[in-house]
Amino acid sequence: MNDQEKITSNQLMAIMLSTIIGIGILTLPRTVTEAAGPDGWMLVLAGGVVAIILSVVISRLGLMFPGKTVVEYSGDIITKPLGFIFSLGFFTYYVLFCAFEARVFAEVTKQFLLDRTPSEAIIITMLLGAAYLARQDIATVGRVGEMLVPVFILPSILFLLPGIPEMDLTNLLPFMRTSPGKLLTGFGTIVTSYLGFEALLLFQPFMARPRDAAKAMTVALSAIILIYVLAVVTAVAMFGVVEIQQLIWPTFSVYRVIEIPGAFIENIHGVVMALWVVAVYTTLAVFFFAAVTILGRILALKEYSFTALPLALLIYFLALVPNNVSQVYNYLDAFSLYLGIPFGFVLPAVLYIIARVRGMGKEGGNGREKQAKKSG
Amino acid sequence: MGLLDRFRPKKQEKEPSKEEAKDKASSSLDKNLKYLKDKLKDCNDVVYREFRVGNRQQFRFALVYVDGLVDRNMLNEEVLKSLMLQTKHANLSPGIITGDVFSIALRSGLTTSEVKEEEYIDKSMIALLSGDSLVLVDGYKKVLVIGSKGWPSRGVQEPQTESVIRGPRDGFTETMRFNTALLRRRLRDPNLKIKQIKVGVRSKTDVALAYMENIVDKNVLKEVEKRLESINIDGVLESGYIESFIEDRKYSIFPQVQSTERPDRVAASLLEGRVAIITDNTPFVLLVPATLNILFQSSEDYYERWFIASFIRILRYASAFISLVLPAVYIAITSYHPGLIPTDLALYIAGTRTGVPFPAFIEAIIMELTLELLREAGIRLPGPIGQTIGIVGGLVIGQAAVQAGLVSPIMVIVVAITAIASFAVSSYSVGIAFRILRFFIIALSAVLGLYGLVMGLLLTLVHLCSLKSFGVPYLAPLVGNTYYELGDALVRAPQTVMYRRPKTLAGGNMIRMRVGGAKGTSGGGSGKDGDEGGGGEAKAGSVKAGDGNGKGKAGERKAGGGRDNGQKSGGQQEGGPGTGE
Numbered sequence: 038m039n040d041q042e043k044i045t046s047n048q049l050m051a052i053m054l055s056t057i058i059g060i061g062i063l064t065l066p067r068t069v070t071e072a073a074g075p076d077g078w079m080l081v082l083a084g085g086v087v088a089i090i091l092s093v094v095i096s097r098l099g100l101m102f103p104g105k106t107v108v109e110y111s112g113d114i115i116t117k118p119l120g121f122i123f124s125l126g127f128f129t130y131y132v133l134f135c136a137f138e139a140r141v142f143a144e145v146t147k148q149f150l151l152d153r154t155p156s157e158a159i160i161i162t163m164l165l166g167a168a169y170l171a172r173q174d175i176a177t178v179g180r181v182g183e184m185l186v187p188v189f190i191l192p193s194i195l196f197l198l199p200g201i202p203e204m205d206l207t208n209l210l211p212f213m214r215t216s217p218g219k220l221l222t223g224f225g226t227i228v229t230s231y232l233g234f235e236a237l238l239l240f241q242p243f244m245a246r247p248r249d250a251a252k253a254m255t256v257a258l259s260a261i262i263l264i265y266v267l268a269v270v271t272a273v274a275m276f277g278v279v280e281i282q283q284l285i286w287p288t289f290s291v292y293r294v295i296e297i298p299g300a301f302i303e304n305i306h307g308v309v310m311a312l313w314v315v316a317v318y319t320t321l322a323v324f325f326f327a328a329v330t331i332l333g334r335i336l337a338l339k340e341y342s343f344t345a346l347p348l349a350l351l352i353y354f355l356a357l358v359p360n361n362v363s364q365v366y367n368y369l370d371a372f373s374l375y376l377g378i379p380f381g382f383v384l385p386a387v388l389y390i391i392a393r394v395r396g397m398g399k400e401g402g403n404g405r406e407k408q409a410k411k412s413g
Numbered sequence: 414m415g416l417l418d419r420f421r422p423k424k425q426e427k428e429p430s431k432e433e434a435k436d437k438a439s440s441s442l443d444k445n446l447k448y449l450k451d452k453l454k455d456c457n458d459v460v461y462r463e464f465r466v467g468n469r470q471q472f473r474f475a476l477v478y479v480d481g482l483v484d485r486n487m488l489n490e491e492v493l494k495s496l497m498l499q500t501k502h503a504n505l506s507p508g509i510i511t512g513d514v515f516s517i518a519l520r521s522g523l524t525t526s527e528v529k530e531e532e533y534i535d536k537s538m539i540a541l542l543s544g545d546s547l548v549l550v551d552g553y554k555k556v557l558v559i560g561s562k563g564w565p566s567r568g569v570q571e572p573q574t575e576s577v578i579r580g581p582r583d584g585f586t587e588t589m590r591f592n593t594a595l596l597r598r599r600l601r602d603p604n605l606k607i608k609q610i611k612v613g614v615r616s617k618t619d620v621a622l623a624y625m626e627n628i629v630d631k632n633v634l635k636e637v638e639k640r641l642e643s644i645n646i647d648g649v650l651e652s653g654y655i656e657s658f659i660e661d662r663k664y665s666i667f668p669q670v671q672s673t674e675r676p677d678r679v680a681a682s683l684l685e686g687r688v689a690i691i692t693d694n695t696p697f698v699l700l701v702p703a704t705l706n707i708l709f710q711s712s713e714d715y716y717e718r719w720f721i722a723s724f725i726r727i728l729r730y731a732s733a734f735i736s737l738v739l740p741a742v743y744i745a746i747t748s749y750h751p752g753l754i755p756t757d758l759a760l761y762i763a764g765t766r767t768g769v770p771f772p773a774f775i776e777a778i779i780m781e782l783t784l785e786l787l788r789e790a791g792i793r794l795p796g797p798i799g800q801t802i803g804i805v806g807g808l809v810i811g812q813a814a815v816q817a818g819l820v821s822p823i824m825v826i827v828v829a830i831t832a833i834a835s836f837a838v839s840s841y842s843v844g845i846a847f848r849i850l851r852f853f854i855i856a857l858s859a860v861l862g863l864y865g866l867v868m869g870l871l872l873t874l875v876h877l878c879s880l881k882s883f884g885v886p887y888l889a890p891l892v893g894n895t896y897y898e899l900g901d902a903l904v905r906a907p908q909t910v911m912y913r914r915p916k917t918l919a920g921g922n923m924i925r926m927r928v929g930g931a932k933g934t935s936g937g938g939s940g941k942d943g944d945e946g947g948g949g950e951a952k953a954g955s956v957k958a959g960d961g962n963g964k965g966k967a968g969e970r971k972a973g974g975g976r977d978n979g980q981k982s983g984g985q986q987e988g989g990p991g992t993g994e
Contacts, residue, residue, distance in 0.1 A: 045894050151749065151862055162861060166868050166875075173879045180878035180892040185871075307753040307863060314867040322875075 043245035046253040048179030051186045052323060053234060053257035058190075058264065059320030060141040061230035063286040063313075064366075065265060066272035068230075070281050072223025075208065076215045078269045080227045083220075085262035088231035091382055092254035095234075098389045099241035099250065101397060107238035107388075108334040114392045123384065124335050127238075130376045131328035132348070134232070136355035137369050138321045139163050142314075144362050145286060149310050160356050163321060164349040170322035171329045172342040175243045178326055185319055189312040190264065196305050197271055200295035204274035228382060229373035230265065233320065234258060235381045236327050285362065289313075325352075438534040442473050442551035448534055449477060449541075459541075466496050466518070474518075478546035484563025488546055491525045492559060496548075518550065518557065527560030539617055562590070569595070572674035572696070574841060577713040584674045585696040589619050592691050592698065595676035596623055600683060604628070607691075610641065612655065616648035619693040620655065623679070628686040630920030633883045637688050637701060652692040652699050659690075659701070661881055666849060668842040669882040671703035678712040686919030702883035702918065706890065706902050708840040709733070714905045723904035729837055730903060736835035737847050737873075740781060741858040741866045743827045744773045749862030765821040774859035776820050780828040781852065783810055788832075889917040 044052070069077030102110035107127065112120030142163060143156040151159065170181060237254060241247050272287045275294060284290045292306040328348060333341025359365040439445055446461065453459045462476040476492060496518065531537040537556040541547050544562035569591060572584030585592045593607050608622040620641065624634055640659040649655060652672060660669045673679060674696050679689045682700045690699040700707075709729055714722040747766070751759040769776060787806040791799040811829075814820045831851070838844035850873055857865035880887035890898030898915045900906035912926050 047894060048892075146864055150864055154861065158861070159864065162865070162868060166872055169872055170875045173875065176886075177875065177879040180886060180888060181875055183892045184874055184878060184888065304753055307750055311863050311867045314864055315871065318868070318871050 042174065042176035044175055044179035044240070044243055045245055046249035048176075048183055049237075049240060049244060049250060050253045050257040051182030052179055052236075052240065053254060054186045054190070054260060055182045055316065055319035056236060056323040057231060057233035057258075057261050057320075058316050059233070060138055060145075060317060061232075062265065062268055062316075063141075063145065063288045065227075065230050066269045066281055066287040067284060068226050069223065069269055070273060070278055072226060073215045073220055074278050075210060075273060076213060076220070077223075077273065078209070078266045079213075080220060080223050081230075081265045081269055082262060084224065084227040084231055085258055085265065087228055087382070088234050089255050089258045091385060092234045092237055092258060093251045094389050095237045095385045096241060096247075096250040096254060098385065098392060099237065099247060101392055103247065104242050106242055106330070106334060108331055110392075111388060114388050114395070114397060121335070124331060126376070127380055128328055128331045128335065130380045131324050131331065132352055133355065133372055133376060135164075135167070135321055135324045135328060135352045136358075137365070137372060138317060138324065139352060140356040140359060140365050141369070142317045142321070143356070144365065145289070146310075146314075148286075149289060149306065157357065161349075161353055163318070164325075164353055164356075166318060167322040167325045168345040168349040171325040171345045171348075173326075175240065175326075178323060181322075182319060185315055189315040189319075193309060193312055194264075194267065196292060196295060196297070196309060197267070199297050200271065200275065200291065203294055204271060205277075206270075206274050208274050208277045209270065225378065226370070226373070229377045231258070231261070232373070232377050232381045233324070235385060236323060238385060239327050239330055325349075436535045437532060438537070438549075438554055438556050440552055440554045442475055442549050445534060445549050445556070446475055446477075449538060449547075452535075452538060462493070464493065464497055466522070473551035475549040476546060477541060477549065478561065479541060479544065482542075482544035482564050483546055483561040487525065487563065488559075488561055492523055492546070492548065492561075495524045496522050518548070523548070523557070523559065525559050525561070529558045529560075531556045531558050543617070543619070564588075566591070575673060575675050575678075575711070575839075577711065577716070579716045580713050581675075581677050583676060585676060585691075585698055587694050587696060589621060589691055589693040592676070592696075593621060593623070596680060596683070596689070596691075599676060599680040600625070605683065612641065612644050612646070612692075613649040614645070614647050616650065618649040620649070621691040623683060623689040623691060625683050625686065628684065628914065628919050628922050629688060630686055630918065633702060633885075633920070634688055636883055637690070641690070649692065651695045652690065652697045655690060655692055656699055659699075661883070665876065665880055666846045667705070667877065667880060667887070668708065668840070668846065669703055669880060669887065671700040671708055671840070672697040672842075673700060673712075674698070675712050681712065681715065682707075684925070685915055702885040704882060704885060704889050704917070705843070705877060705887050708843045709838070710901075710905075711839040715908075719905050719907045723906075726905055727903060729839060732834035732837035733843070733847055736831050736838070736844070737851055738854060738866065738870070739831045739834070740777045740827055740851065741854045741869070743824070744777055744855060745858040745862045745866050747773050748859070753863075762821075762823055765823050768818045769821050770819070772859075773824070774855065776824050777828070777855055777859075778852070780810065780814075780820060780824055781831070781855070784828055784832050785848070885917050890915065893917065 065081070066077070069080045073080045098107075098110075102113065105113075108120075108124045111123045114120070115123065139160045140156075143159040146159050147154065147156060170178060234254060234257075237250060241250050244250055268288050268291075272281055272291050275291055276284065276287065281287050289306060289309070292309040293304070295305060297305055325345070325348070329341060329345050332344050332348070338344075359368050436448070439448070442463075446463075449459075450461070458480045460478055460480050464474050464476070466472045466474050474496060476488065478488060499522075529540075531540065532555055534556060537545075537547050537558050540558045544564060546559045546561045548557040548559060550557070566588045567586050569583045569586055571582045575584075583595060585595065596607070597605065602625065604626040606622075606624055606626050610620055610622070611617045612620045622634075622637065622641070637659065641655070644655065644658045646654060646658070656668075656670045656672065657663070662669065671682075679698050679700060683689060687700050687702065690701070692699070709726070711725075711729075714726060717725070746753055747762055751763070754762075766773070771779070783806070787802060787810075790802050790806075794802060811825055815822050815825060835844050835848050835851075838847065850869075854866060854869035854873075857869040859865070861868065877888055878886070878892065886892055889895060890902055895916050897913065898917065900911050901915065909926070912924060914923050914925050916923070
C-alpha cells in the first residue's frame with residue numbers, strides 16, 4: 038500500500054466535508070442553544086475558527102515530516118513508547134467514534150425510518166458497508182467523497198427553501214446577551230461537532246501536494262461552519278429557543294415541518310433521512326478507514342485491509358454497549374471530553390509545540406533523514 | 414480483488430511454450446515438402462503443387478497453400494502462370510538462373526504484391542495456416558511466403574448492436590484487414606499506428622493495437638502491450654477472451670473495457686488518445702481505457718446537434734438509474750414507508766395489492782425474473798418466433814397475471830418501465846451490470862427499506878469509485894481534477910467548447926482544435942473548396958486545422974498548413990493526400 042495513488046486537495050476537501058458532517062449536526066441546534074441561547078450560532082462560528090486554526094497547525098506538523106503519518110512521526114517527536122501509546126489512543130478514539138456513529142445512526146433510523154427493525158441489523162449492515170470502503174485505498178475514499186458531497190449537501194439545503202415562511206428570525210434575538218462565562222463553557226461541547234478534521238494527521242502524506250492541505254482544510258471547514266450556522270439558525274428560527282431544547286434531533290424536526298408544495302413526495306423528511314444515511318456512511322467509513330490505517334501502521338503491516346472485518350465486529354459490540362438513547366449521549370459527552378478534545382485539539386497542538394521546541398522537521402532535516410533511513 | 418487470487422495455485426511457468434523450436438528450411442525441396450507433409454499429416458485442406466520452371470524446365474518449385482484460405486485465382490494467374498509460362502519464354506542464360514533462381518523468382522518471376530522471404534520453415538508454416546501460400550524452390554534455403562489471403566468473408570455491413578439514426582452505416586467485420594482499413598480510411602495520419610502481434614498458443618490469432626502515436630498516453634500503451642504479451646492462452650476466438658485477460662478487476666460486475674462494432678467510434682476514441690485492440694475473427698474491437706462515462710456515450714452523440722445529444726445523454730443516465738432503483742423504491746415505499754407518498758396514492762397502491770398473495774418483494778422478483786427469461790428467450794430464438802415469445806410473454810405477464818390476481822398492476826408497470834429503461838443504456842454490458850445489481854438492491858431494500866436502498870447505492874458507488882481502467886479512474890471525469898471534461902460527460906457540449914482532448918485519456922497534444930481558426934480563413938476556405946473532399950472532409954479539416962499548437966509535431970498532416978500559411982485552407986491540406994472520392 039505504499040505506492041498508493043495520491044489524493045488531490047479537492048478530494049481532501051470532499052473527505053473532510055463528508056467526514057465532519059455526521060451525527061453531530063442532528064443535535065447541534067439543541068446543544069448550542071442549551072449553552073448559549075439565541076447566540077448559539079456564534080458559538081458554532083467560534084468553534085469552527087478554532088478547528089481551522091488547529092487544522093493549519095496539523096498541516097504544518099505534517100509538512101515537517103513529509104511522507105509520514107502521525108503514527109510514525111509521533112514516535113519521532115515524543116520518543117517511541119510514548120508515540121506508541123499516542124497512536125494506540127488515537128486508534129481507540131477512532132474505534133469508539135465509529136461505535137458512537139453507528140449506534141446513534143441506528144437510534145435515529147429506528148425513530149424515523151425503520152421502527153420495527155432491530156438496531157443490531159441496522160448497525161451491522163452499516164458497519165459492513167463502511168468496512169467495504171475501509172478496505173479500499175485512500176484514492177477511492179477521496180473519489181467517494183467527491184461524488185457524495187454534492188449529493189447530500191445540495192438537496193438538504195434546497196429543501197430548506199420552502200420552510201422559509203415558517204421561520205421567524207426574531208427567535209434569534211436578543212443578540213449578544215449571553216454571558217462570556219456561559220459562552221466559554223458551551224465552547225467545550227461545540228468544538229466536538231468539528232471532530233473529524235484531525236484525520237488530516239493521517240491523510241496529509243497521501244496528498245499529491247501536501248502543501249495545499251491547509252488551504253483545503255480552511256475552505257472545507259468554512260463550508261462546514263456555514264452549513265452548521267445554517268442548521269442552527271433555521272432550527273432556532275423555526276422552533277424558538279425554548280421549544281428546541283425539548284427536541285432530541287432538532288435538525289430533523291425542521292424537515293418534518295417543511296412541506297414542499299406540489300411535490301409528489303409527501304414527507305421530505307424521508308428523503309432527507311436517506312441523504313443523512315449518506316452523510317453518516319461517509320463519516321463512519323472514513324473513521325473506519327482511519328482506524329484501519331492506524332492499526333496497519335502501528336503493526337507495520339504491508340497489506341492491512343484484512344483488519345477491516347474483525348474491526349467491524351469489535352465496533353459492533355462496542356456500539357451495543359449503551360442501553361438507550363440518553364445513555365448513548367451521556368457516553369458520547371464523556372467521549373468528547375476525554376478523547377475527542379485531547380485527540381482533536383490538544384495533542385496535535387502539543388505535538389507541534391514539542392516538535393518546534395526540539396527543532397525537528399525540515400529545518401533540521403531530521404524528519405527527512407530518518408525517513409530516508411527507514412525506507413533505505 | 415486479491416482475495417480470491419490468494420487461494421489459487423501459483424502461476425506455473427509457461428506450460429504451453431509460446432514459440433516452438435525453430436526449424437530452418439532445408440535446401441532440398443523434398444526435405445522441406447516432407448517436413449510440411451509430416452507436420453500437416455491428415456490436413457486434407459492443404460494443397461501441394463509441384464512444378465518446374467525455366468526454359469528447360471530445370472528448376473523444381475512447389476506451391477503449398479491451404480484450400481479455402483487463399484485467393485486461388487490470384488495464385489493461378491500471378492504465381493503459377495508467371496513462373497511457369499513467362500519464365501519459359503524469357504531468354505535467361507542458365508548461369509544466371511542457377512546462380513540465384515530464388516531472387517530472380519522473387520524480383521521478376523512473381524507478379525504478386527506481397528512476398529516475403531522466410532528462413533524458418535515452421536514460421537512459414539504458420540503463415541501458410543493463416544492463409545499465405547508458400548513457394549519452395551529446390552536448392553534454396555529460404556521459403557517464399559506469398560500474401561494470398563482470400564477467404565469467404567462477410568462484407569462490411571451495418572452493425573447490429575449499435576445502430577444509429579444519423580451516422581455512418583459501416584461496421585467492423587470478422588476480417589481484421591478490413592477493420593484496419595476502415596480505420597485508416599477515417600484517419601489518414603501517419604501517426605495512426607497499427608501494431609500487430611499474435612496471441613494464443615494454438616490459435617495464433619492476429620491482434621492489432623491501433624493508436625495515435627502523438628496523442629496516446631505512453632504509459633497506457635505500455636501497460637496494454639505488457640498485458641497483451643502476458644496472455645498465455647491456447648485459443649483466442651473473440652475479443653472477449655482478450656478482454657478478460659487485460660481488464661483490471663476480474664471480479665467486478667462492470668466492464669472495464671469497451672467493445673464496439675463501429676469504426677467511427679474507434680476513430681474518435683483514437684483521437685482522444687485511447688488504444689484500440691483489434692482482434693481477428695470478430696467484429697468487436699476493444700477500446701481501453703474505458704470509463705463509465707464513455708460506456709454511456711454513443712457515437713451518435715457527436716453527430717447530432719449538441720442540445721439534442723445532451724438531452725439524450727441525461728436521459729440515458731436517468732434510465733440507468735431508474736433501471737437500477739425503481740423496483741427497489743417501489744418495494745421500500747410500499748412495504749416500509751407508505752407515509753412518504755401522497756395518501757391517495759398510498760391508498761390506491763394498497764387497494765391494488767389487496768388479494769395479491771405475495772409480499773411485494775416476491776412479487777417483484779417473480780416479475781423481474783420472468784422478464785429476464787423473456788428477454789433471453791427472445792434473443793436466442795430466430796426473429797419470428799422471438800416475436801411470438803414477446804407477445805405470449807407480454808399477454809401472460811401483463812394481462813393474465815394481473816387478472817388472476819397474482820401480481821398487482823402497479824408492479825407490472827414498474828417492471829415494464831424498468832425493462833424499457835434498462836434497454837436505453839447504450840452499452841449492452843453496462844446495461845446487464847445494472848440489471849444484475851438491481852436484484853441486489855431489491856433484496857437490500859426488501860430487508861431494510863429506504864435505508865437498504867441507500868446502502869445498496871452507496872456500495873455500488875464505492876465499488877465504482879474503487880475501479881480503475883488502465884490507471885484511469887472509472888468515474889472520471891466526475892472525479893479527479895478534470896472538471897473541464899465534464900462538458901463531455903452528463904451533457905455533450907458543442908464541439909467548439911470541447912477544444913481540448915480529455916486529460917484523463919490523452920498523453921500529449923492536448924489541443925484538439927483551434928476554435929478561432931475554424932471560423933476564420935482556414936475553416937471558411939475548407940468549406941468552399943468542396944471539390945477536394947466533400948462535406949465530411951472539409952469538416953474534419955476545419956476541426957483539426959489548429960492542431961499543431963501544443964507539443965506541435967509538425968509532421969502531423971492535419972495540423973499543418975491550415976494555420977501556418979494562413980491562406981491555404983485546412984480542407985485542401987486534408988483532402989490532398991486522400992483518394993478523393
